[in-house]
Amino acid sequence: MLDELQSLNLLSVEMWGINVSDLGTWALIIIMTTMGLTLSLDDFERVRRQPRAALFGLGAQLLLLPAIGFGLVALFQPPLPIAIGLIILACCPSGATSNFFSYLARGDVALSVSLTAVSGVIVVFTIPLFVNLGLMLFTGEGHDIRLPVIDSMIRIVKLIVIPVGVGMAVRYFNEALARRIEPLATKLSFAAILATMGVLLVYIWPYLWVIFKAGWHVTIGLNVIMMTIGFWGALKLGLDEAQSRAISIEIGVQNYLLSVVIAVGI
Helix, strand or coil: CHHHHHHCCHHHCEECCEEHHHHHHHHHHHHHHHHHHCCCHHHHHHHHHCHHHHHHHHHHHHHHHHHHHHHHHHHHCCCHHHHHHHHHHHHCCECCHHHHHHHHCCCCHHHHHHHHHHHHHHHHHHHHHHHHHHHHHHCCCCCCCCCCHHHHHHHHHHHHHHHHHHHHHHHHHCHHHHHHHHHHHHHHHHHHHHHHHHHHHHHHHHHHHHHHHHHHHHHHHHHHHHHHHHHHHHHHCCCCHHHHHHHHHHHHCECHHHHHHHHHHC
C-alpha cells in the first residue's frame, strides 16, 4: 500500500465538483483577510519594542524550524511523499489559528499576533528558497521536483500579503465595521479549515494507517523538538512565561492551508 501512496494525487481531489486545492486557496484567502481585520500597524511596531522576543520567535520559526525538519528527514528517511510534506510544512509560517491557541494557553496573544503578521511577510522570500533547498537535498536523482521561485513569491503575496492588507485597510478606515464582521469571518475561517481537512481525510482514509506509520515519528518529533526549544529557549533568554508559551505555539502551529497551496505549485 506504500507504493500506492506514492501515486496518490491529493491535490486533484474533488467533492461536489469543488477541487480541494481551490478550496484550500479560497479558505486561505478568507483566513488571511480575517486575520487582517484584527491587525493594526502597532502589531508590526511591537516587534521593534520587543526585539528579544521577536528575534528569537522569528528566527526559530523561519530558520531553525526548516533546519530541524530537514535534519529529521535526513535522519529517518521517510517515504518521498512524507518527506516532501514535512519539508513544505516546516518552511511555512504560523497560521492565524496560532493566535487562538495562544489565547487558550494564556500566552502573550499580542506577541503571537505580531509574530504571525511579520512572518507572513518574510515568508514571501523564505518559502520558495527553503522548499527548493529541501527538495534539492532529499528528492534524489530521477526526481525533477521544484517550486518555481518567482511564481511562488507572487502567489504568496496574492494569498497572504494582499488579503491581510485588505483586512487591515478595512479596520483602519472603519474599525466599527471590522469589529462587527470579524466574529463571523473567524467562524467562516475555521469552517474553511475543517472543510479542507475533512475532504482530504475522507480521500486518504484507506491509507491513513499507512501514512501514520510512515510519518508519525518525523511529524511528532518536529513538533516536540521545536515547541520545547521555543518554550525553554525563550525562558533562558529572560522572557516571561506568557511570551514563552506564545513563541512555543507560534513554532508548533503551522499554516496548514498554505502548505496545501505551496504543494500545488510543485
